[in-house]
Amino acid sequence: MPTSPQAAPGIPHDAPGAPRDAPGIPHDAPGAPRDVPGAPHAAPGAPPGAPPGPLLSYEGLTLTYPATAGPVTALAGYTLAVSRGEPLALIGPSGCGKSTSLLLAAGLLAPTEGSVCVAGEPITRPRLTTALILQDFGLLPWKTVRENAALGLRIRHFSRAEREQRTDRALEQVGLLEFARAYPGELSGGMRQRLALARALALDVDLMLMDEPLSALDALLREGLQDLLLGLWQERGYAQLLVTHSIEEAAFLGRRIVVLTPRPGRVAAIIDNPGMGEHSYRGTQAFYLICQQVRAALQKSRGDTPAPTLQKSRGDTPAPALQKSRGGATHA
Numbered sequence: 125m126p127t128s129p130q131a132a133p134g135i136p137h138d139a140p141g142a143p144r145d146a147p148g149i150p151h152d153a154p155g156a157p158r159d160v161p162g163a164p165h166a167a168p169g170a171p172p173g174a175p176p177g178p179l180l181s182y183e184g185l186t187l188t189y190p191a192t193a194g195p196v197t198a199l200a201g202y203t204l205a206v207s208r209g210e211p212l213a214l215i216g217p218s219g220c221g222k223s224t225s226l227l228l229a230a231g232l233l234a235p236t237e238g239s240v241c242v243a244g245e246p247i248t249r250p251r252l253t254t255a256l257i258l259q260d261f262g263l264l265p266w267k268t269v270r271e272n273a274a275l276g277l278r279i280r281h282f283s284r285a286e287r288e289q290r291t292d293r294a295l296e297q298v299g300l301l302e303f304a305r306a307y308p309g310e311l312s313g314g315m316r317q318r319l320a321l322a323r324a325l326a327l328d329v330d331l332m333l334m335d336e337p338l339s340a341l342d343a344l345l346r347e348g349l350q351d352l353l354l355g356l357w358q359e360r361g362y363a364q365l366l367v368t369h370s371i372e373e374a375a376f377l378g379r380r381i382v383v384l385t386p387r388p389g390r391v392a393a394i395i396d397n398p399g400m401g402e403h404s405y406r407g408t409q410a411f412y413l414i415c416q417q418v419r420a421a422l423q424k425s426r427g428d429t430p431a432p433t434l435q436k437s438r439g440d441t442p443a444p445a446l447q448k449s450r451g452g453a454t455h456a
């Protein structure tokens with residue numbers, strides 16, 4: 125499954141579905157204007173003085189990849205808004221366009237139709253205060269932990285003193301400061317993931333995009349890192365779009381949980397999860413009920429799209445449920 129725009133061979137730059145720039149974090153052009161946001165706010169939510177409206181919005185978006193074997197429409201009629209400071213979890217079947225939606229938000233892909241806006245502006249290039257953490261972490265094996273964590277700042281021409289200060293703070297937050305001189309190859313999977321996080325944190329972002337960041341980790345390690353992600357979001361207050369395959373992870377880290385249909389992906393259901401935000405949430409009845417709701421919504425979104433061969437062999441017309449699903453239910 126492709127997770128980076130590099131996987132789109134031979135696509136002209138800036139064609140719909142074309143990669144816009146090198147993937148991975150950091151992703152801003154060298155020499156871009158320094159536009160560092162203010163100090164991170166303690167409580168999640170819209171910072172004082174922030175312009176109204178969502179931080180990230182997709183509006184009637186379609187993304188078709190001009191693939192060699194014929195065009196592939198990954199997302200169609202995709203509409204979703206993420207508020208400033210909001211933690212949102214995105215879940216859906218494999219291949220439904222989750223990674224694609226992150227690449228669009230990061231400004232690494234251009235929509236075929238519709239729009240994707242960040243802070244009210246159509247996003248036409250990678251942005252200084254957006255971080256994208258890809259599944260393979262994007263670490264450079266020949267650089268130390270500290271150099272990897274500082275990479276985004278270096279590309280943005282931050283001064284050495286500021287680089288050191290921000291990098292050390294970020295490494296401390298993820299518990300890696302004592303490994304600053306180690307190399308990624310000397311770290312465990314969980315530590316590598318924390319290093320990828322530190323690199324994004326050092327940038328003081330207001331939009332954190334994460335593509336199944338914990339999927340390679342075993343269950344216990346995963347819970348520990350979920351706790352870390354929750355704590356970092358609470359402290360830094362960025363909007364977070366977390367793609368996950370795990371229902372429990374979505375329920376633990378998403379204030380809203382967005383369930384997508386099978387490809388072409390669009391929003392099948394949005395589940396409000398007001399109880400999230402406490403480390404003890406996992407053990408509660410409310411958590412259990414949210415997981416049940418997400419599971420049901422996932423099943424419904426899959427069940428609403430019968431396999432085409434099944435219809436053909438029975439000579440059926442499309443089931444009413446399928447048409448309903450295409451119209452866009454908002455709740456499970």
Ligand SMILES: Nc1ncnc2c1ncn2[C@@H]1O[C@H](COP(=O)(O)OP(=O)(O)O)[C@@H](O)[C@H]1O
Nearest residue numbers: 126131132189191198218219220221222223224
């Ligand atoms: N660069 C690409 N070129 C052609 N098809 C692609 C490309 N990237 C993704 N796709 C296709 O688009 C669909 C959505 O992909 P993706 O966003 O990676 O899904 P998900 O992250 O939900 O698993 C899949 O069918 C995938 O094969």
Ligand SMILES: [Mg+2]
Nearest residue numbers: 125127222223
């Ligand atoms: Mg993916």
